[in-house]
Amino acid sequence: xxxxxxxxxxxxxxxxxxxxxxxxxxxxxxxxxxxxxxxxxxxxxxxxxxxxxxxxxxxxxxxxxxxxxxxxxxxxxxxxxxxxxxxxxxxxxxxxxxxxxxxxxxxxxxxxxxxxxxxxxxxxxxxxxxxxxxxxxxxxxxxxxxxxxxxxxxxxxxxxxxxxxxxxxxxxxxxxxxxxxxxxxxxxxxxxxxxxxxxxxxxxxxxxxxxxxxxxxxxxxxxxxxxxxxxxxxxxxxxxxxxxxxxxxxxxxxxxxxxxxxxxxxxxxxxxxxxxxxxxxxxxxxxxxxxxxxxxxxxxxxxxxxxxxxxxxxxxxxxxxxxxxxxxxxxxxxxxxxxxxxxxxxxxxxxxxxxxxxxxxxxxxxxxxxxxxxxxxxxxxxxxxxxxxxxxxxxxxxxxxxxxxxxxxxxxxxxxxxxxxxxxxxxxxxxxxxxxxxxxxxxxxxxxxxxxxxxxxxxxxxxxxxxxxxxxxxxxxxxxxxxxxxxxxxxxxxx
Ligand code: UN1
Numbered sequence: 003x004x005x006x007x008x009x010x011x012x013x014x015x016x017x018x019x020x021x022x023x024x025x026x027x028x029x030x031x032x033x034x035x036x037x038x039x040x041x042x043x044x045x046x047x048x049x050x051x052x053x054x055x056x057x058x059x060x061x062x063x064x065x066x067x068x069x070x071x072x073x074x075x076x077x078x079x080x081x082x083x084x085x086x087x088x089x090x091x092x093x094x095x096x097x098x099x100x101x102x103x104x105x106x107x108x109x110x111x112x113x114x115x116x117x118x119x120x121x122x123x124x125x126x127x128x129x130x131x132x133x134x135x136x137x138x139x140x141x142x143x144x145x146x147x148x149x150x151x152x153x154x155x156x157x158x159x160x161x162x163x164x165x166x167x168x169x170x171x172x173x174x175x176x177x178x179x180x181x182x183x184x185x186x187x188x189x190x191x192x193x194x195x196x197x198x199x200x201x202x203x204x205x206x207x208x209x210x211x212x213x214x215x216x217x218x219x220x221x222x223x224x225x226x227x228x229x230x231x232x233x234x235x236x237x238x239x240x241x242x243x244x245x246x247x248x249x250x251x252x253x254x255x256x257x258x259x260x261x262x263x264x265x266x267x268x269x270x271x272x273x274x275x276x277x278x279x280x281x282x283x284x285x286x287x288x289x290x291x292x293x294x295x296x297x298x299x300x301x302x303x304x305x306x307x308x309x310x311x312x313x314x315x316x317x318x319x320x321x322x323x324x325x326x327x328x329x330x331x332x333x334x335x336x337x338x339x340x341x342x343x344x345x346x347x348x349x350x351x352x353x354x355x356x357x358x359x360x361x362x363x364x365x366x367x368x369x370x371x372x373x374x375x376x377x378x379x380x381x382x383x384x385x386x387x388x389x390x391x392x393x394x395x396x397x398x399x400x401x402x403x404x405x406x407x408x409x410x411x412x413x414x415x416x417x418x419x420x421x422x423x424x425x426x427x428x429x430x431x432x433x434x435x436x437x438x439x440x441x442x443x444x445x446x447x448x449x450x451x452x453x454x455x456x457x458x459x460x461x462x463x464x465x466x467x468x469x470x471x472x473x474x475x476x477x478x479x480x481x482x483x484x485x486x487x488x489x490x491x492x493x494x495x496x497x
Contacts, residue, residue, distance in 0.1 A: 029186055032335075039096075072123060073119070098331050150177050231253075264297050276291060291418070343392065401429070417440070453465035453468040
């Protein structure tokens with residue numbers, strides 16, 4: 003049956019094309035279940051071609067001066083700026099986040115590409131004194147080679163750009179494999195680099211199943227590094243496979259991010275923060291606020307405020323700027339979140355929501371009610387990443403109890419404390435086991451010029467964004483220049 007929607011191919015070696023006999027899949031608008039676009043289900047043979055193109059393009063790209071590579075990024079950022087409204091709409095239609103956040107996704111892309119373009123004129127090394135006379139020691143950064151970037155659907159333009167722009171400015175070549183349900187967003191990303199004049203083979207785009215082409219990419223011996231954002235199980239699999247090839251594997255995985263709300267907090271401020279942190283992007287951020295650790299002295303009052311505020315919070319058409327929360331991203335997401343809601347109903351007290359919304363526009367898409375459980379620490383819903391609009395509220399008696407609960411999970415991405423006590427705020431910076439800590443702000447909303455990543459099962463120690471991204475995507479070369487014109491022996495001749 004012919005597709006009703008536009009068909010897109012793979013982008014390999016600077017050309018868009020559809021392999022003969024290719025199978026296809028469609029992306030779906032989660033608010034309406036309408037198909038959006040059709041993509042190729044690529045095969046291992048397509049991955050082989052993409053990696054070969056990336057490898058062939060590497061020597062010339064590596065020797066292109068980094069500021070020149072930066073020029074290309076600036077052009078890409080400008081093109082994306084020009085079409086921000088249009089691409090933001092595609093993000094909302096294909097992924098379901100509300101339009102303000104769809105535009106924010108694109109803005110995060112623009113910010114990051116511009117930031118990385120500037121790195122082309124920095125990419126600092128170090129100069130270090132030698133223990134010997136007339137000897138000069140320094141470090142330079144060099145690209146790794148072909149990088150596989152495997153990206154999720156929740157930030158369908160921003161996360162591909164975090165990886166692509168950092169990899170390209172560093173002189174690497176890239177094969178991008180985006181999440182299948184947001185392939186059009188990723189294709190819009192590729193297009194701006196293409197139009198900016200990226201040389202053939204420097205950036206390649208393959209779509210299809212992670213189990214088939216993701217695996218082939220990670221296992222390909224020509225791929226020197228893998229940058230993966232996604233779930234823990236897939237991440238572990240990528241890590242193990244990459245380890246066989248002794249590759250650098252960068253992982254950004256889950257979170258179970260707490261807001262600790264102390265008795266002295268500015269409650270109206272915290273209210274807006276918790277609402278945005280928990281239900282922004284329908285809770286589908288790695289950084290989402292999924293636990294509210296609430297001081298007993300303000301427990302009832304704050305929960306009451308949250309309930310009143312939610313009465314004025316609208317779930318609906320994500321393209322309508324007045325909507326507070328759109329659908330969840332897919333049928334799979336809806337199913338998984340509803341399963342967790344059932345678990346929660348057994349082990350905790352449902353405070354609000356806890357259902358699929360029905361009637362009117364809701365019947366066309368994957369709409370869930372913003373859901374709040376009151377729970378003990380240690381239940382499944384308070385420990386496992388749900389990745390949906392489900393907030394677990396946990397009562398604590400003091401700061402120490404709050405920190406203990408906050409830290410007692412497998413993840414450590416983002417964290418937050420609301421308090422007016424400056425000493426307590428600084429203690430939290432020291433005490434919270436997380437890659438990111440916010441003071442008097444929710445757990446979401448990191449900026450691109452700072453490192454992003456987490457501890458424990460959130461990853462394997464790397465950081466994206468900021469200058470940390472350059473460290474991820476380059477090798478350090480240590481250089482010794484001996485201008486003494488004689489053999490000097492370190493450790494032996496040093497006076
Ligand atoms: C993610 O959910 O994987 O900090 C990324 C934030 C966004 C990025 C989230 N800037 O919430």
